[in-house]
Amino acid sequence: MSDLKKQATSMHKAASGLRTVGHHTAKPLQEFNAQSHDLGALGALGSLLGAKSEIEQGMTTLVKLTKALEDEWEAEAKLIGEVSDAFDLLDVLIAATAQDKKG
Structure with a gap:
């Protein structure tokens, strides 16, 4: 197997791996996002009541960042595949050229 073929195979595997990230993170991300709107337990803690909004915003930001990373990984997977x-x-x-030179 030529070096180019080895590199192509390796890159293809990497691209396939990047493409599957979204499949593995979709459900946990959805659950995490749902929990950002259900922080009732914090309401029982008076001192944290003011932090509830900040926690919700932080969790929402993490969801958006994760989705952006998944989009970036998908774009990278496409480029690596190409x-x-x-x-x-x-x-x-190269193989055809080498064959022509021999024959």
Whole structure:
């Protein structure tokens, strides 16, 4: 196996891994987001009552950041996949050129 083929295979695996991140985080992220609006337990703690709004905002911010990271990872996975495809094509072209020189 050529170095380009090895690199393409490795990149393809990495891209596949990045694409699956969203599948693993969707449910926990949804549950986390739902909990940011259900902080009733904090109401029982008078000193933390004022912090409830800040905690909700912080949790909402974390959800938005996580979604943004997932979007970024998806874009990176697409780019890595395209580079992997280009390496595969380049490997085929190099092999064809070498074959033409032999024959």
